Amino acid sequence: MAGAFLHGPRLLLALLLPLGACAELRQPASLPSPAPLGVVTADPVREAVAATARAFADRGAALAGQPAAAAEALARLEFLVAELDRNPRYASLPEGLKRELGFARTETRDAAGIAETASEAAVTPALLAAGRALRAGDAARAAAALPAPLFRPGGARSVARLGELGPLPQTNLATGLLAQEVAQRDAAGGWMAPATAAAEAPIGGITFGQSSGITAGY
DSSP, rough: OOOOSSSSGGGGSSSSSGGGGGTTTOTTTOOOOOTTTTOOSSSSHHHHHHHHHHHTGGGGGGGOOOOHHHHHHHHHHHHHHHHHHHOOOOOOOOOSHHHHHHHHHHHHHHHHHOOOOOHHHHHHHHHHHHHHHHTOOHHHHHHSSSOTTTTOOOOHHHHHHHHTTOHHHHHHHHHHHHHHHHHHHHHHTTTSSSHEEEHSSTTTOOEEEESSSEEEOO
């Protein structure tokens, strides 16, 4: 699995794992579906926004008893909070919305037992690795991906905790607001000029694969 743990801009390439087990998650009518396997997409951020809003709809009720789906949803949220703050393309998003997302991350970290001071660069790949292992039926590898003190209590007990996050009202609110904001700006053309946005699109796009989840062309 060399290359699965990426940092910086390339980390977004790992955020859109298959969601076959979560097809029942509620989807806002104004949002597109995640790209299916084999489809190339140039904007994984929008894909992550849509998938995260669905995952945490109804206060995250559909994640109950679904630790793999929960790990993926938490990874997307971790990525989005960091990416929307560090990427100048999204600098015009309301500060209030970014604060709501920060509160959502605090809520989910508390629910999942993720260290408050942990960096997104450490948390996101760990959650993605756990999600991949769980979907492959490898509970031991999933437990190893969630070590203490990054995760509390760590190991198998942290895997179990992913399936018992409980209601997440703040995360439901914040991710829904983000999805609405993105949809409204897309409809109104309220983002950067096309040439600038195109220059910041991931080179080569994303190809979804069955084994490691995602590969990218450069």
